[in-house]
Amino acid sequence: MGAAGSKLEKALGDQFPEGERYFGLENFGNTCYCNSVLQALYFCVPFREQLLEYYSNNKSPADADENLLTCLADLFTQISSQKRKTGVIAPKRFVQRLRKQNEIFRSFMHQDAHEFLNYLLNELVDILEKEARASKSDQESSSPSEKISNGPNNMSANGPQKEPIVTWVHKNFQGILTNETRCLRCETVTARDETFLDLSLDIEQNSSITSCLKNFSSTETLNAEDKFFCDKCCSLQEAQKRMKIKKPPHILVIHLKRFKFIEQLGRYKKLSYRVVFPLELRLSNTVEDADTEYSLFAVVVHVGSGPNHGHYVSLVKSHNHWLFFDDENVEMIEESAVQTFFGAAQEYSSNTDHGYILFYERLVC
Known part of the structure; x- marks a missing residue:
């Protein structure tokens, strides 16, 4: 990315953020699904900072202790500690570990970026939880008297x-x-x-994230064969059901369900619907009924007309600049260009670049 990197540096000039690094990621044969998600996560600043802190506290892990968390921490540290401001890095160790651990990602077939993101976040949670329990167990074994005094509080009928x-x-x-x-x-x-950890939303043609969220929280009537067993009535009854957000997350990840199984065709079809995603989002369908405000900072885009082939790229907002990441290539784009990834207004359109996973950061009032 020599020429492209210098072009990016030239475009930013004196505005190049202090200490920031913009690096493309090498593609190891259809690993764009991985690269696009990793770029979005790297520019999720609170997540990045905590991952780098984790790495600094757990340096030089033995090979036996290597896992997806240590590989990801190592990759983010490599990027953030580069002397150059731009360039290309090969996430080889991370991809090898991913393929070793999960056979789904071993093939060179087209993979789903959302499936990868979901797997990665859950895997990181599992590793951190195991480490926390192991640490707690070590602490308790070193102070047995404390363990005995706290014992009854942690018991239930099931142990x-x-x-x-x-x-x-x-x-x-x-x-x-x-x-x-x-x-x-x-x-x-x-x-x-x-x-x-993320919200998957059904989508409709010429809609918006706001309307998709309203549909997600809309009231559904349970009747006929779907009646609800009411504990108070001790019988099946008609009921109304709705889903609301009780506690909004700090980072709101929205997955647009662009791949739908069509029974008549017997296969999945990509929905190229135009779904407007705003740069600033007000989340109003919460339990508290108080608006929560979010700002868009990353979009994973699916490029292609079908679910079994295509390409993934990502758009990232960093220090008020929008950047376009396409594997090894990184370039600046205008904020207005984000709108071109909303989707197609008509079903048969040459536009195949559609927003697929959206990353919003909560604004602190």
């Missing part, structure tokens, strides 16, 4: 309960949904909470 561990991945990405079901006979509301 010892594991306290939920909140990792820095949770602190960045985890939100809480509440599933409210209201019995139409006795009016009792049953609420069940569940956590999420």
Whole structure:
């Protein structure tokens, strides 16, 4: 990326952010799904900073301890510590570890960027939780008297309960949904909470993220064969159900469901629908009914007309500049260019570049 890198440096000139690095990632045969997501995560600044801090506290892990977390931390450290401002880095160690660990990503077939993101975040959570439990176990074994005094509080009818561990991945990405079901006979509301690291939204032609979120939280009536068992009535009853956001995350990741299984065709089809995603998003369908404001900082884009082939690129906002990452290539783009990735207004369009995963950061009031 010599010429392209110098072009980018020239374009930014004196405005090149102090200490920032803009590096393309080498493609190892259809690893664009991985590269595009990694760029979005690198420019998720709170996540990056905590990952670099983790690396500095866990330097030089033995090969036996190598995992996706250490490989990702090593990659981000490599990028952030480069002497040059721009260039290309080969995420070889990370990709090798990913393929070793999960056979889905071993083939050179087209992979799904959202599936990869989901797998990666959950894997990081698992590793951090295991490390936290191991650390807690070591502390408890070194102070047995404390362990005995706390024992009864952690017991339930089913035996010892594991306290939920909140990792820095949770602190960045985890939100809480509440599933409210209201019995139409006795009016009792049953609420069940569940956590999420990203929201997958159904999409419609010529819609917006706001309307997709409203549909996500719309009221659904449960009747006929789908009646709800009401504990108070002790029987199946008609009910109304809706999903609301109880606790909005710091980083809101929205996955647009662009790949839909069409029964008549017996296969998946890509929906090229135009879905407007704003640079500033107000999240109003929360339990508190208070608006939560977010700012868009990254978009993973799927390029192509079908689900089984194509390419992934990413758009990233860094220090008020928008950058376009396409594997090894990095270039500046105008903010207005983001709109070209909303999707096609008509079904048959030559535009095949569509926003697929959106990354929003919560604005602190």
